Amino acid sequence: xxxxxxxxxxxxxxxxxxxxxxLPIQGGTDVMVEINFDVxxxxxxxxxxxxxxxxEVETLPDGTLRVGAGVPYVRLINELGDRLPGLAQASRTxxxxxxxxxxxxxxxxxxxxxxxxxxxxxxxxxxxxxAESSARGTRLIPAVDFYKGVKRNALEPDxxxxxxxIAPASGPQYFSKIGTRNAMVIAVCSxxxxxxxxxxxxxxxxxxxxxxxxxATAAEEFLSAELDWDARGPLSVSVAQRFGELVKEAAAPIxxxxxxxxxxxxxxxxxxxxxxxxxxxxxxATREEAS
Amino acid sequence: xxxNVTVNGSQEAVDDVWEGESLLYVLRERMGLPGSKNxxxxxxxxxxxxxxxxxxxxxxxxxxxxxxxREVRTVEGLATAGRRDAAGDTAGRAAAGHDExxxxxxxxxxxxxxxxxxxxxxxxxxxxxxxxxxxxxxxAEIREALAGNxxxxxGYEKILDAVRLAAKRKASAE
Ligand SMILES: Cc1cc2nc3c(=O)[nH]c(=O)nc-3n(C[C@H](O)[C@H](O)[C@H](O)COP(=O)(O)OP(=O)(O)OC[C@H]3O[C@@H](n4cnc5c(N)ncnc54)[C@H](O)[C@@H]3O)c2cc1C
Ligand code: FES
Ligand code: FES
Numbered sequence: 156x157x158x159x160x161x162x163x164x165x166x167x168x169x170x171x172x173x174x175x176x177x178l179p180i181q182g183g184t185d186v187m188v189e190i191n192f193d194v195x196x197x198x199x200x201x202x203x204x205x206x207x208x209x210x211e212v213e214t215l216p217d218g219t220l221r222v223g224a225g226v227p228y229v230r231l232i233n234e235l236g237d238r239l240p241g242l243a244q245a246s247r248t249x250x251x252x253x254x255x256x257x258x259x260x261x262x263x264x265x266x267x268x269x270x271x272x273x274x275x276x277x278x279x280x281x282x283x284x285x286a287e288s289s290a291r292g293t294r295l296i297p298a299v300d301f302y303k304g305v306k307r308n309a310l311e312p313d314x315x316x317x318x319x320x321i322a323p324a325s326g327p328q329y330f331s332k333i334g335t336r337n338a339m340v341i342a343v344c345s346x347x348x349x350x351x352x353x354x355x356x357x358x359x360x361x362x363x364x365x366x367x368x369x370x371a372t373a374a375e376e377f378l379s380a381e382l383d384w385d386a387r388g389p390l391s392v393s394v395a396q397r398f399g400e401l402v403k404e405a406a407a408p409i410x411x412x413x414x415x416x417x418x419x420x421x422x423x424x425x426x427x428x429x430x431x432x433x434x435x436x437x438x439x440a441t442r443e444e445a446s
Numbered sequence: 447x448x449x450n451v452t453v454n455g456s457q458e459a460v461d462d463v464w465e466g467e468s469l470l471y472v473l474r475e476r477m478g479l480p481g482s483k484n485x486x487x488x489x490x491x492x493x494x495x496x497x498x499x500x501x502x503x504x505x506x507x508x509x510x511x512x513x514x515x516r517e518v519r520t521v522e523g524l525a526t527a528g529r530r531d532a533a534g535d536t537a538g539r540a541a542a543g544h545d546e547x548x549x550x551x552x553x554x555x556x557x558x559x560x561x562x563x564x565x566x567x568x569x570x571x572x573x574x575x576x577x578x579x580x581x582x583x584x585x586a587e588i589r590e591a592l593a594g595n596x597x598x599x600x601g602y603e604k605i606l607d608a609v610r611l612a613a614k615r616k617a618s619a620e
Contacts, residue, residue: 160511187507251492338595
């Protein structure tokens with residue numbers, strides 16, 4: 156096995172182009188498990204830790220945040236929780252403190268597990284994945300087009316993830332996850348919601364309930380049309396219920412060791428209703444504060 | 447390959463490292479530092495927790511080459527007498543009295559938080575970090591901080607006692 160240690164982003168791209176079968180390693184929290192158990196023995200490891208750019212967070216001229224692929228969960232929680240509350244909540248449920256000190260969204264996207272916790276909030280807030288290769292430059296891939304199958308993503312062999320581009324929250328965001336403990340849990344299923352009041356639109360993301368993370372598009376359209384955006388009146392029970400049903404219909408789960416398909420569907424409808432209620436109540440409360 | 451790394455304050459050059467091996471393996475099998483324990487090799491148990499550049503991580507999930515030029519502090523590096531001298535001698539440990547243990551180690555002993563001891567080094571490093579960052583942790587904060595460290599013996603109550611004791615002592619010492 157070879158161990159490649161590029162120090163700059165340009166060198167990292169050149170290394171990946173020169174050796175497309177080299178496996179990038181950032182936090183190592185997925186990669187090392189596979190190597191320790193001999194599930195996978197790549198011909199080379201491409202260490203991204205020394206690449207400083209990947210640990211940076213910037214604000215682009217249009218206000219969008221550009222979060223480096225190597226920013227660990229602990230920093231998303233501590234530094235970006237105010238601007239990216241959905242992603243920060245999801246980050247807080249990942250593994251344990253030691254895992255959150257090392258694990259990254261870039262790695263979560265690289266692994267592309269349907270149960271990855273960053274995916275639902277990325278979908279709900281229309282995040283864009285910034286991929287790059289030395290041959291073709293930057294490619295912006297909307298999260299919704301990034302997940303291609305179980306543990307498969309849209310990256311080309313010579314591409315690396317440079318950053319995640321994501322707008323700061325314009326309204327309340329929530330993430331909810333089912334598991335047997337409050338830590339160290341692979342989601343049985345998970346759900347994220349983001350209200351975008353300025354666009355009168357709702358975003359969603361469903362995790363661990365289909366071969367890939369996905370949006371519940373029909374549920375989003377229904378809710379965007381039904382919510383009382385102007386007067387911010389109370390949420391009607393029937394709207395919340397219908398939203399839960401549509402989220403459930405968007406899922407295509409399987410039975411596995413963590414839960415049955417039926418349970419997952421039921422749990423999704425409950426999480427959808429609950430997170431919507433929290434989000435809408437927050438939205439109403441900001442009006443009351445303003446008046 | 448060769449890996450250059452500072453471990454517990456001393457600069458080391460470790461040779462013949464396999465590119466796919468973990469920092470935990472390097473520490474235990476190549477450097478003779480068996481404090482960090484190997485129980486799961488998949489990040490689940492926390493018994494291999496060490497500081498990497500001041501941040502607690504599971505050393506079983508760090509590739510050896512990733513620590514090139516960086517600083518590692520293991521449980522052996524917490525007690526004053528456990529620090530390796532320039533010649534790499536760890537014998538000083540045997541002569542270490544209780545007085546020279548880190549206050550967190552001392553609290554674990556006194557609170558009866560150690561049974562078989564397998565989980566202890568990882569818990570001590572993780573608790574050490576918690577108290578550094580948050581000198582007066584609430585019970586909920588202690589539980590969250592230690593959520594990635596498994597213990598099969600104690601039932602955790604005495605471990606919580608030990609962390610509370612260490613935090614209290616630290617607060618009154620300051
Ligand atoms: C004990 C334990 C608990 C866990 N709990 C959770 C959990 O609760 N929720 C969850 O979602 N995940 C969990 N995970 C999985 C893992 O921690 C996450 O997927 C994490 O986000 C991976 O990030 P990393 O930086 O460690 O990735 P790495 O292991 O370094 O890499 C993962 C994959 O991404 C690729 N990659 C990394 N960076 C890039 C890049 N810049 N460009 C292209 N490809 C790249 C790698 O080649 C590899 O295929 C857990 C893992 C462990 C060991
Ligand atoms: S051996 Fe590293 S976490 Fe268990
Ligand atoms: S004391 Fe035995 S595992 Fe904790």
